[in-house]
Structure formats: structure tokens, C-alpha cells
Amino acid sequence: MRRRTTGGGPARFAFAVLIIAVPLLLALLGPLFAGEPGPRAASFTIGGGPWAGTDFVGRDVWRQVLLGGRPVVLAALTATALAYAVALPLGLVSALTRRGWLEELLMRPLDVLLAVPSLLVILLVSAVLTPGAAGLALLVALVNVPDAARTVRAAAAEAAASPAVEALRMQGETWWRMAVGYAGRSAVRTLAADAGVRLTGVLYLVATAAFLGVGAEPDAADWAVMVDRNRTGMFVQPWAVALPALLIMALTVGCNLLFDAALTRRAPRPRPDRPPRPGPGPDHPPTDGTAPGPRRSEKSSP
Numbered sequence: 507m508r509r510r511t512t513g514g515g516p517a518r519f520a521f522a523v524l525i526i527a528v529p530l531l532l533a534l535l536g537p538l539f540a541g542e543p544g545p546r547a548a549s550f551t552i553g554g555g556p557w558a559g560t561d562f563v564g565r566d567v568w569r570q571v572l573l574g575g576r577p578v579v580l581a582a583l584t585a586t587a588l589a590y591a592v593a594l595p596l597g598l599v600s601a602l603t604r605r606g607w608l609e610e611l612l613m614r615p616l617d618v619l620l621a622v623p624s625l626l627v628i629l630l631v632s633a634v635l636t637p638g639a640a641g642l643a644l645l646v647a648l649v650n651v652p653d654a655a656r657t658v659r660a661a662a663a664e665a666a667a668s669p670a671v672e673a674l675r676m677q678g679e680t681w682w683r684m685a686v687g688y689a690g691r692s693a694v695r696t697l698a699a700d701a702g703v704r705l706t707g708v709l710y711l712v713a714t715a716a717f718l719g720v721g722a723e724p725d726a727a728d729w730a731v732m733v734d735r736n737r738t739g740m741f742v743q744p745w746a747v748a749l750p751a752l753l754i755m756a757l758t759v760g761c762n763l764l765f766d767a768a769l770t771r772r773a774p775r776p777r778p779d780r781p782p783r784p785g786p787g788p789d790h791p792p793t794d795g796t797a798p799g800p801r802r803s804e805k806s807s808p
Contacts, residue, residue: 525763526763533580536573571729597658598659601658601659619648620656637721638721642715646708706762709761710758
């Protein structure tokens, strides 16, 4: 029987790595190759100067692209890591606790925050305070904690109710062993899939907030800010909008493809069906080389 395979295998994984490597390398290594800023030229020009043209204030678009990826990527990665750092203990405690009041105390305040749109929370806070890049990462992490905590709780709840956890409790095992060693390991695949989707959502939220001027200066070297400030001249000089927009899109799509490909490679493959081996019986002689003996009757003769 032929084995069924899912996904594209190594080719799909390599394709995902190729897509995500371009924006990541530009974001992490771009500032090293940006060089010194040159003299400003006319706004929205292309040809006769920098190969990618100039932006709305006459700066080199390619240099701004090299400098503008690091704030977006670092803010998104930091926000995702902080969200899971808070959501993992909350979700595991809620899944493993036997005290209903503790579960209600942990989860109900998160439900209130979950009911408010994420972007609205960021805009309300930014109207009172002026968050920088670090403040934006904290805000994005905060609005992602409720959803991430509920996902962790749902993924670990089935494992927490299994007989294995009850056996660990009866043996006097520590909470760390039950939560992380068993329930957490059982939920790894679900949480990995959620991490890919959540990182995409965080990238979208960080880029949208920067697009609206939250956490970034109006003329900052930021991919999202570049899209916002240069959109007025998009039909005159499209590279100033197309390059950062394509890099943000490649980063979000590549994250999802990479997590999907990694989970597909780790998925257990179904084993081919094998017919059961015949055991010794009246129709099958034993396999040890001995001859079958006479069958005994169930009732002995008097």
C-alpha cells in the first residue's frame, strides 16, 4: 500500500525559507550596508539618480528600505514572545487547576480585553501616552495575551483531563512536570501552528499602528511609514510604496508557509496496513517445527 504524504515536503520548506529570508536579511543586515545619507534630490523622482528613486522628501528609497525593516521585525518578534510569555503560564494554570474560582479569576478579565478591538486599544493608549518602539511592542503583546491564553488553555485542556495527568498527581509529581512535561508537550503542534498565525497578525498590527503614526516618527525609516508617507506619489514613483509593501507581504506569507512546512515535516506518516499474522490454532500449525497434537475434547469420557 502506498503512503500518503501531505504538503510539498523539502521543496515546500525550502520555498518558505527563501521567501522569508529576503525580508529578514534586509531587516537584520540592511543597516550595515545602508551607508551615509547622500544629498536630497527632488521628491518622487526615478532615473538619473538612485536606482529605486527618491521618496516624498527626496531621500534614497533603497537606503530607507535597508534601514526600515529592523523596527518592524524586532517589534513583531518581541511582541509575539512577550504575549506567549504571559499566555503560557495563564493558560496552563487554567487548564490544570481544579479550583473553578481560580480559573474564573484568570480568564474572565482576559475576556473583557478580548471584546475590545486590538487596534482601538492601541489608539486609545497612544492618545494618552506617546509610545515609542518599545511601547508599541508592549501594547501589541498586551492585546494578544487574551487570545493566546485561551488557545493555550484549549490546547492543554484535553491532555490535562487524561488519565496520565491523574496518575502523575497520585504519584505526587510537581506542577511543572504535569504542566510543561506532559500537557505542554501535548499541545506543542497546536501552539506552533498558532504561533505562525499570531506572528502574521502581530506584523499586521505593528505595521498598521506605524502606518497610523503610533510608535514611529512621521519621517522615520520604517517600512510601514514608507507606505503611508509615499502613497500620495505612488503613480509617479511606485517603488517608494511597492518595495516596503512587498517586503511586509513576503514576511507575513513566509511566516505562515514556514510554520506549515515545519509542522508537515514533523507530522507522523501513516504506516501501511499489514495483515494480521496467523497464530497457532486448529487451522494453522505452530511455527516452532512441532507437529500439532491431538485435540482434546472438552468433556472427559467416564
